[in-house]
Amino acid sequence: MSEQTQNTSGSKSTSRKNTLAVGILLIALGAGALLAPYADFGMYFALSLGLSMLVFGAITRTAGWIIPGGIVSGLGLGIFALEGPFASRLSTIDEGGIFLIAFAFGWFTIAIVSALVKAGNMSWALIPGGVMAFIGGMILLNEAGLQVLKVLGYLWPAALVLVGGWLIIKFIRNK
Secondary structure (H helix, E strand, C coil): CCCHHHHHHHHHHHHHHHHHHHHHHHHHHHHHHHHCCCCCHHHHHHHHHHEEEEEHHHHHHHHHHHHHHHHHHHHHHHHHHHCCHHHHHEEEHHHHHHHHHHHHHHHHHHHHHHHHCCCCHHHHHHHHHHHHHHHHHHHHHHHHHHHHHHHHHHHHHHHHHHHHHHHHHHHHHHH
């Protein structure tokens, strides 16, 4: 019986923190939406929303805030990079590479914040972040990077076929 009471009180504490976090987040969203027509902070909106989620995730130590916070922060950073003060200096192809690298940063943030606040092992987020950062970097290398991506576009499907074939052969041999 005392075990159930402890679980309930721990659950209530987490529920209270989440309720507070959702309440503050909703107020911030509503205030931002009300002020949007009168202030030009559109390019900061997603970034500030994502950072808010990350802060709440760090406070409550819950992946339910850290994961979307990292993703939205990365998107917001990409939006800021493409619409901010240096946007006019970017070519169309550079925009794609920079956006992917900024978005990758958001995925890396998931792993970093979760490790810092001990919210569980979310190192899996390094995989999509690494892939996006690699592709973004290759795009920024212009023609040479695009050639690498073209070659990789043939290699990864071939690798899947080879690994799949190897697994089938291994299965047949173990019969």
